[in-house]
Amino acid sequence: MIVAAALCPGPPLLARQLSGNDEAAARLREASRIAVTEMLAAGPDLVAVIGPAQITGAWPPRARPDLTGFGGASLVAGFPGLPLSVGMGVLLLDEAGHSGPRLLRAVADLAPLPECRALAEELVDAADRVGLLVVADGSARRSLKAPGYFDERAEPYDAAVHRAVDSGELRALHALDPTLARELMAPGWPALQVLAAAFATNCPHTTVHYAEAPFGVGYLVATLVSLDNASDLGHRRAC
């Protein structure tokens, strides 16, 4: 079962070596650190990292991200072909000090909902107590300076994700239109489907740590703790 999940975005600038002293990047990094730390506090036997990629796949548990393609002198080569989203999840796990078992999985950008559900079931059954680290970016079209320029539909899309996560009503994530997500350069859609499916029978207590778009890309950071576990940790029921 899923004991807790952390939801984080996966921009390369989460790597300190790439973003330098940028204050907005530092705030995002700190929020992500808190989310992962809280997820780990639920005491998972295993942490499964799931993020979107071109194809659905699995990578060796000890694979590390390869950020050398983004430039910068102090980066070391990582595992070839490890998707960026999964790699950034690995980076967050490492920075939170997690040294226990882990699964590294990617879900295809174009995966239909049944495929996302099947993957979620697999992750739920991967151990008695599974921690989930879901790497899902919002729209890259949130402002005029955004990588994909401004699209007026971007903020409502990200807000819908925010509402679903904040309320714990994760089924609402299944209503997100994948075509719209692609148009809005919001690659997190399939990973959010996996998240919602993983909590299909287990409504979580949620805490949103961060929901902003400082560079025109929507970033949502949250912790989701399963209710069985939430009572142990002193959390109240959210839904």
Place this chain on the structure above:
Amino acid sequence: MTSPGVLRLGRRSFGECDRLVMAIVNRTPDSFYDRGATWDEDAAMRRVHAVVAAGAAIVDVGGVPAAPGAEVDPREEVRRIVPFVAAVRDTYPDVVISVDTWRHDVAREACAAGADLINDSWGGWDERLAEVAAEFHAGLVCAHAGGLPPRTRPYRVAYADVMADVLERTLALADRAVRAGVDPTRIVIDPAHDFGKNTWHSLEVTRRLPEMVATGWPVLVSVSNKDFIGETLDVPVDQRLAGTLATTSVCAWLGARVFRAHHVLETRHALDMVSAIRGERPPRRTVRGLA
């Protein structure tokens, strides 16, 4: 490719040690630096007078901002730049006129009106551009945009080796231009800082510019006030002159020959200093300690 040495643009020929300023003249209401300062045609012509007086060898006329924004269709682009190119041609028969466009149909009209060089910042997106350059005996800038479509921003772009990609794409464009009939002495390659690149990539292509110079093709750099300078120094767009001139000087030292610039006089001075330090151009006057 052996070194072509001479670069021919319009009626003029330039040697390897000539460092040319290409002055930016935007016929747009919304470009990132000048914010429409030369949108008015009289203002644009006044800028041409000023930049020619300040030492620009090339005037680069553009009608579409590089950043995404309101659509500018080919007809509107022609309206913005072609009559102006004709007016500059009439006024300055010997100044090299460049047009900043990726569209072959726009380039054709501009060349017919007197443009000498097609400055394609978007990496040959329109494959027919080289045909137009050949047809009008014009020059062509072969730039690296990492395969991005025109007017898009890089989003998490990664390269196994950014300079290898720059070389592969720009040399392929140069070869394609030669095959299309463009005079090889009128072809220039450009790493296109910021285009399809994050700041780390732009710094790296600057550092590794000698690899482009070694190909023998003349190298153009367009660094003026760009975001990689803004991020490197953490300064807004109106505080990037020092960073621009530092980058310009380094590129000049490393062998670039054409420098696209907003600040023409300052760029001319920086380039003349580099030329003097290299011993390729004497100081204008020297009496210090000599009286």
